[in-house]
Amino acid sequence: MIDGVGAALWGPLLLAAGLMLRMRSVRAARLAASVLLGLVLMASVAMLGVLVVGDAELREAIWPATGSYADALAAAILPVVLACALATIVSAPRAVVTVETSSDALLLAGCAVGATLADGLPALLALSLVAMVPLGREARRGDDVLRRAFRFLVFTSFLPFAIAVAAVVFFSARAGVAWPFGAADVVSSGALDGHTHWIGPLLWVAAMARLGVFPFHVWVPAVAERVRAPAGSITIVSPLGALVALKAALAFAPQATAAVGNAILPLAAVSAAYGALLAVGQHHAGRQLGLLWVSTMGAVVAGLVALDARALSGALLQFLALLLAMTGLWSHVRAVACRTRTEDMRCLGGLVRSAPGLATGFLVLSLATVSFPGTATFLSADLLVQGLLAEHPVVSAVLLVSTALNGITLVRAYKRIFLGSPSAFAATTTIEDVLPRERAASLALVVALLIGGLAPTPLLLVKEAARGTLAASGGGGR
Amino acid sequence: MEWSDVAIAMAPGWPALGALAIAALVGLGWRPSERAIVRLATAVLMLSLLSVGVGLLRWAGALFGPVDVRVGHWYRAGESSYELRFLIDRLSAPVSVTAAILLLATCRFSANYLHREPGFVRFFSLMLVFASGIQLLVLGGSVELLFAGWEVVGMTSVLLVAFFHDRRGPVRAAIRVLVTYRLCDVGLLLGALWLHQAYHSTSFVRVLAAPAAGGAGLVTLGVLIAAMGKSAQFPVGGWLPRAMEGPTASSAIFYGGLSVHAGVYLMARIEPLYADSPGLRLLIVAIGSLTAIAGTLSAQVSPDAKSALAYATITQVGIMFVECGLGFPTLAVVHLVAHATLRYYQFLLTPSVLQSALRRRAALGATSADERAAQWELLGLPLRRYLYRLAIERFEVEAALERWIARPALFLSQRLDALERSLFEGKRRP
Structure with missing residues (x-):
């Protein structure tokens, strides 16, 4: 089901996540989680390097099926996902870090890595389920709204996915397809013929709900507003939704994707505009980031369903860049919230005087989120809109206006938190500036975003992955 | 690729490297002296000017015909690519030289003007980023490069308006500038994409030499919206007087010298696209005329020197x-260079304008302001009163935009949020 190299990456993460719960020292748990994530990150970067510059023999040794889209995709996703998890755990304020937090970070990273490398829907489903555990734990401790948000996620994302996977397994087994029911085997056997018209939409609903796209987005702002622990942001800023779209919906029900694409595209555009519009008027920094995520995911889903190689690769690149940028933004908001004990921007202001480092980091990451030239999101937005424009000019226009609104929202948030005179309602007007570990995490994310923008060739592996996905799904790669 | 190609490409590259060097050193904990910062900034701006000089020599060598410089690709993947391409012609050459010289002058002026100012390093870093952006905008041989420069110029402008971030006024003004820029820039992006669709290229040399294509009108409209935003044209020009909250040096270089003229440059650059469309030309002339009338009336009633200069x-x-709309792009660029230089100088003088005016009054016994007031007497009192009220209210444009766009958007945002909360959370929250 999953090759040995892959298991060597995600296995230890999940194992350590389980074992860590027995540890008593918070510091030791955090250190162990950071070291383990760092090691796996280095391994994944080395694998990416092999794929980009290594010779064919080495590539064959490391990546058993080099050339297939899954490998190229995995090579690009793995370092990003692991860097996000590591940055989150390293920069998390001590006030919110517990043994459980470190374990959650490992668990979520392990699930994301496993899902990226998984070949087969049952593994993807199982890892999606496990990845919900930290949020479920937070929900049990949290208020009624948080529990409702968790249930909403389960019912709209996990349940449709589980039904679809059960159907795929059933029909594939009946058609005599060999375990583990790989997409190519299932599609070529015709096992799902006559059923993709309902399996496809179910898979897309699962993917959209996991990504937080309108109208399945309501869990995102609720979680973003309530969960201050890293588990909240890592659950939202996760590759699982995109992987469900790519490895399940696009791979197993390509014709259905072409059919439902016309219904999903308007929803994606609405999501982009709706999230952007709601984010503009927010006072709560966390909720605002949640709504920004909803808006940006609208653009990503539009690219995924457009069945165009440029749009798809733009969407994937955009998604990866947003994982980095939003992880950084969330870390900064969390840092401010823990220092000032509020996320209400009406009670903040003027923090740049005491925390110029935090302010600079927030500004740079904000610009990287809204496609500023020189950052990875600029390149991806260019590809995405170029791919969408010919067939869907209205959607492209909506995405551009949404991106403009998101830029206004983030720079306005920067102004409200850091500039001007402190709010009359501020409990604290002087806070500690960025700590060395926070600076290191923030700098690493910024550097990754700049490298992705200025020297994007390694990330363009994703373009080949996109072409492979479309070829496999019969989309052609316009 | 020749050495001169690389030299030309470094016109925006040197200031960018300077800004990166300052950012990296400060990030590593270095506390540079003012003298070191000024020396570094002067050096990279001199190098940038030299690079522009190389471009001028190439242009002269081509007998003042367009020089298309291709220095490779930012990225290339299949059919998608982002070409690094620069264009030196009768439009870009004079503007680029003017920009390089004014930036050097700003560097010299600011070394004294901002001495011991807490944001000294920030100002110089942002000025270098701006220098890079404006050269990219002017010399960019494709719409993509021009757009990258356009965005960089816009963001540095916003950050410099909020330079004195302790006060609320500059911060609010910066947000106002940002909102106008961001929304209008969508036009440029759409224009660039339509250009790509219509001509299958975004290179100016190719597009402007090609026969008119179907989408040229849409491209012009998109670009016009962006140009109106950046050049403060009616009715979206209310941000410019507010942008005077920044340091005098940045007001001079951005709103007297370069940034505010970027829209004119853009319209002059794409003039062949709308040259055969009387409707579009009429629209551009109408916008320019309205802006000129509103600007001159508002300048007359402005209470402070910087605002009066902004409206002028x-x-x-x-x-x-208007010149672009009438089909005189070269005249518009000549006007641009002359006006940018004069206005830049006037902006730098504003801190001592009162002193100068008093000195002039003492020497002459009367001022041009008195003569202008006498001219207004020629109009009847009712008309004078009406025009005065319109000008003092800035033609009600600000209030209308606030009432019909900003407030409804925020209201809709809050109502939708409340609705979502009541549906999902089962209660209404403030």
């Missing part, structure tokens, strides 16, 4: 739009 700038830029 708007007036002149409006006239440049």
